[in-house]
Ligand code: ADP
């Protein structure tokens with residue numbers, strides 16, 4: 058048998074390492090959308106416009122009116138592990154922004170043709186960067202209001218197998234819309250617009266509160282819902298949930314947010330199903346915002362950050378159960394028509 062030689066182990070070229078790593082953060086156009094919208098929100102935008110073409114496979118463009126970047130900042134931002142959001146290990150314990158890993162832009166520019174146009178309050182002109190497959194091809198000046206536009210074209214053009222594994226435009230479009238709606242539901246303080254292939258599909262103005270926003274998006278919820286804002290055991294649980302009579306035949310109406318971040322959680326799902334106790338294949342519509350002390354939360358377990366870990370999971374589950382039980386028992390479900398909102 059041939060003996061393995063250590064010499065055969067080689068370090069991959071830096072460019073290949075970056076490409077492979079990029080694929081771990083960005084799976085499809087909806088993840089590009091997610092990362093760009095998160096950056097806009099972290100930049101304190103109050104208006105965010107998302108435009109996609111061909112389900113995002115040809116283009117995902119996110120424009121915001123946030124704080125923008127200077128030329129130096131923009132050039133730094135596309136490098137791996139550069140972030141303005143945390144500085145040291147202690148900051149990691151109290152994350153308040155969506156981003157903190159400094160990986161998204163660096164990943165996106167590796168696997169697409171990206172154009173960034175951005176302007177800060179201090180600058181007279183905007184900076185424009187054009188990057189293709191990780192290479193900066195153009196640095197120029199142009200006109201723009203304060204804020205940032207990031208346009209991502211031809212995702213995975215340089216990773217052909219990945220490109221092929223993208224779904225049909227219709228499916229990618231649906232995933233982009235779902236991703237977009239997760240933000241719209243959580244951030245009633247921001248105007249959101251979504252356009253696909255040149256047509257505006259959604260336009261959501263700011264609303265007074267999260268409940269109003271939810272009723273704009275999830276129309277079936279208007280047939281009967283309960284809202285609550287509760288505090289117990291150091292947790293805050295706000296929600297708008299369907300009454301037991303209003304259900305869906307799939308799990309599509311389930312939105313959990315932990316400290317503002319949309320999460321997928323089988324543990325919280327179980328609590329829901331237990332409390333609602335519905336017939337088979339019936340699911341409630343539930344938008345729940347759980348606020349915990351950031352020190353009791355580990356958001357650092359997955360690069361796409363959709364999964365978070367509660368350090369005291371039992372407490373969270375128990376509190377949620379209590380809050381839901383109490384509020385579902387209330388006798389005054391509201392049932393409204395659209396005009397009343
Ligand atoms: P992270 O969000 O984890 O910091 P990103 O790669 O997503 O990492 O972004 C890197 C940096 O680029 C951010 O920390 C921020 O300073 C800057 N940035 C990205 N997008 C925007 C934007 N839309 N507006 C202003 N600054 C931005």
Ligand code: MG
Nearest residue numbers: 095096156161
């Ligand atoms: Mg980010």
